[in-house]
Amino acid sequence: MIRPDILIIGAGLTGLCLHHFLKDSPFKIHLVEARPRVGGRIHTKHPEGGPPLEMGATWLGAKHTRLVELLKSLDLKVFPQKLGTNAIYEWISTSPHQLVALPENEEPSYRLRGGTSTLIDALANEVGPDSLYLGEPVEKITLTPDGIQAITGKRIFQARAIVSTLPPNLLLNQVNIQPELPGDLTGVMEKTHTWMGESIKFALSYKEAFWREPISSGTVLSNVGPVTELYDHSSFAEDSYALKGFFNGTYASLKRSEREAMVMGQLRRYYGNRVDDHTGYHEAVWAREPFTYAPYETHVLPHQNNGHQLYQKPYLDGKLIVAGSETASLYPGYMEGAIRSAEFVYDLLKHRI
């Protein structure tokens, strides 16, 4: 049996950030993560010769103040998302697409140089190898007379407190919690939307950014689809190039090759056969990721119940905290929400030192 003071379930941004805030406290902190990698919904792929490709979180803005502070403190740099002055706009299938002028962007979006995973790597480097358990989904949480336990297929953690950073609907679906959580809380959890859980992202890497000619654009907005949005995704150094887009989430049940063929068909309409010269097609179907997404019992709207007041207190005699970006009262669902959730939990726990 492993005996940390605090066990954090999930090594995504919330879990790693909470570890960052607590690392100098007297608590013995351990993290247990279901996937064989850290980062959760932050996942940057690094194909050889191509730019870093974001399969998950990508953009931040100046309003994400905690994230901006954290990046500064870790000496990580950002750069503006390239949008160009024009976008390809396709509003109806019966009319050809047009090049339209983009209005001035009053709230520019930024990306991390080297990819969003540089943030995850910086935080994960602070975790000692004996404190991080990868590839171990927690199956059960049980209140015990002297604390609280989390059980994986490999071991039992006996802790003073457990912080779950799983999206609440996933926690409810995946982990058997004993005694049962109060009905008002579980009623909210099952209807708490997991941000971007239904999304499909794809990226195509290229040797040349052919879409930047004056008569074209790497920014596409389409009502026709199946690609609904597309953006220039080249590296900060401008030495490798890519396009990255969102694919209509209802196509999750198709085969990867079928989706790829649909993407290529749509992009040929805008750019001709040059799109076929890519050096790699990459995609992430988040609804197929069992450690991000669980289906809902009923229809749930984007951001529904995010930041609900029932997430702002601990449960099971104060020993279980339901955290994670979706529980944050500001910017829930986003990276900023993950940091604010970690901050909130830190404030709860520091009184116990």
Ligand SMILES: Cc1cc2nc3c(=O)[nH]c(=O)nc-3n(C[C@H](O)[C@H](O)[C@H](O)COP(=O)(O)OP(=O)(O)OC[C@H]3O[C@@H](n4cnc5c(N)ncnc54)[C@H](O)[C@@H]3O)c2cc1C
């Ligand atoms: C496609 C996509 C695009 C996005 N774009 C943006 C963006 O541009 N800007 C932005 O700010 N945000 C964006 N987001 C949202 C952002 O990624 C999340 O807000 C943030 O990463 C959430 O962090 P988290 O730690 O709270 O949750 P998660 O990242 O979901 O972390 C939870 C962790 O728990 C683990 N886990 C699950 N089940 C178990 C279990 N049983 N036992 C142990 N561990 C378990 C998971 O593997 C995961 O590592 C995007 C998300 C996606 C999917």
